[in-house]
Amino acid sequence: MRLAIAFALTVAQALAGPAQAGVNEALDDHILPGFERFAGASADLDAAARADCTAPALAVPFHAAFDAWLAVGDLRLGPSETGALAIAFWPDTRGFTEKTLTGLIQQENPIANDPEAFADLSIAGRGLFAIEMLMFDPDFADYGPESYGCALVRALTADLARQAAALERGWAESFAAVLRSAGAADNARFLSEEEAVRAIYTQILAGLQFTIGSRIGRPMGSFERPRPARAEARRSGRSLTNVLGATEASVMLAEALADWPLPETRAALARVRDTAAAIEDPAFADVDDPAARFRLEVLQQAVAAMASSIETEIGARLGLSAGFNAQDGD
Structure with a gap:
């Protein structure tokens, strides 16, 4: 009798197949809350940059935003298939992020004060790794509160917050339903x-x-x-x-x-x-x-x-x- 029951359970599991796996649970317990936390952490980083753009002041909210990104950052599905690229452009095998930021700073490009134009900037010059370079690379991190570097940091954090919010909406309002x-x-x-x-x-x-x-x-x-x-x-x-x-x-x-x-x-x-x-x-x-x-x-x-x-x-x-x-x- 015990063998018959065990066999029946095994057959039931095999017949159930992938339908037993939790697409809804994956969305509700991990993916959607992850994007919500990342959007919130990115908004916090942007608010911190508007209050004080200097690198020491932004270290804690930067790390918090990056930590939040890691929970969902490796997803390349739905809105994230292309949306993740401008948030985390890495590996940067040809040093495009450094070249892009250097060019912007040398020219004091007014794009930093134009959110719509900034959204069309090369993905190499946007996102977490561009912010990281400005904050932590010795060649960039000494910018002052009234400098172009400060304006660029604020442009980057604002752009990141917009991207994070767009990803959250894309998953919550559209692609989650497609999976479900x-x-x-x-x-x-x-x-x-x-x-x-x-x-x-x-x-x-x-x-x-x-x-x-x-x-x-x-x-x-x-x-x-x-x-x-x-x-x-x-x-x-x-x-x-x-x-x-x-x-x-x-x-x-x-x-x-x-x-x-x-x-x-x-x-x-x-x-x-x-x-x-x-x-x-x-x-x-x-x-x-x-x-x-x-x-x-x-x-x-x-x-x-x-x-x-x-x-x-x-x-x-x-x-x-x-x-x-x-x-x-x-």
Whole structure:
């Protein structure tokens, strides 16, 4: 009798398939609140810049906005497919952000006082990484309260707040309904519930792969040629913080998508945190030291192991494989 019951439960789970996964929970517990928090944190940063634009005054709200972004920043779906690019233009392989900001400052370009024109500026000159460069790079950070640099910071924070609000609206007022109605006759984007589940599942794994290959892999370079200057948000000392924040966000989204416990994934996240605690330089500037490089390799392996746990505990259970993601080419 017990074997029959167990078999029946197994068959029921298999037949239920992806429909058991929580698209609504992923939206309601993680994605929509994440964009709401980011919009609020960006508005706070903008308000702080209007009160005092100098770099020391903006450090706390800047980090708060970046922390909030990490919860949803690796999503490349719906409004975020293109909307995320001007918020977080990285990796910047050709130094376009520095070139754009330098040109604006040298010309004292009046675009800083024209919000509509500023919204058409190259994505390399907008968003969190442009703000970070102005605030934390020694070549830019000494601007005064009456300088063009100050006006540019205020233009950037105002633009970021507008972008964040637009993303929140795009998800809350439009795209969330598209995901929720997957399989409906009038839904041309997701023809079945499984497609919506797979889309979110793909975001989880793609975010982890981006952390493995770019956030950790880019500054590691090769053993003969480490590249610490390629670390994400190194100027503000956030490289390790970003790895942890993005990794934890992936787990939170995975737990929201699944309607069952993920003990292997939770244990893998604990190992990621433990290995991260052993890293001494949060900006990965010491990656040219063999011992420091080894610790970063261990962290990279821990994040990869966590991705494998998610594939086992969600993907295998639902018969899912990851699809294409906009970050795959980075």
